[in-house]
Amino acid sequence: FRGVGSSTGSYSEGVGEKEDIWAAGNYLKTSGLREIFFAGYSFGAWVGAGVIAQPDHPFCSSVFVAPPIDYFEFDWPPLKNKIDLMICGDADSFCPWEPLKDASKKINALLEVIGGADHFFMGKEKKLVILLRDYLAKKT
Numbered sequence: 001f002r003g004v005g006s007s008t009g010s011y012s013e014g015v016g017e018k019e020d021i022w023a024a025g026n027y028l029k030t031s032g033l034r035e036i037f038f039a040g041y042s043f044g045a046w047v048g049a050g051v052i053a054q055p056d057h058p059f060c061s062s063v064f065v066a067p068p069i070d071y072f073e074f075d076w077p078p079l080k081n082k083i084d085l086m087i088c089g090d091a092d093s094f095c096p097w098e099p100l101k102d103a104s105k106k107i108n109a110l111l112e113v114i115g116g117a118d119h120f121f122m123g124k125e126k127k128l129v130i131l132l133r134d135y136l137a138k139k140t
């Protein structure tokens with residue numbers, strides 16, 4: 001996102017970041033890709049939620065990894081049937097799994113909880129990769 005690492009631009013409270021997601025998705029769509037998957041981790045999941053909630057977003061499927069529900073407010077009803085998979089750790093202080101389980105049921109999303117994983121999946125990266133790889137293999 002803008003303002004992170006060596007990227008250009010400045011953080012804009014999620015507004016400009018949503019524009020960036022729209023721009024990237026539309027660029028891929030106009031490049032001829034038919035199936036464009038969205039995956040957002042932490043802040044990226046929150047920003048992506050604002051895009052995925054719109055009826056004309058360019059993504060065929062979406063995954064949220066460690067959405068920080070204790071830090072940002074998520075508007076769940078518009079996301080019903082728009083997120084296929086959510087992944088979190090059971091030791092994530094920004095994304096407690098029990099409230100996320102309730103949200104996942106409301107929006108018809110599959111929830112995968114990785115035991116012993118914190119918000120950064122330290123030491124559990126392989127399990128996260130396996131879940132994402134399996135998900136993509138089923139979708140493509």
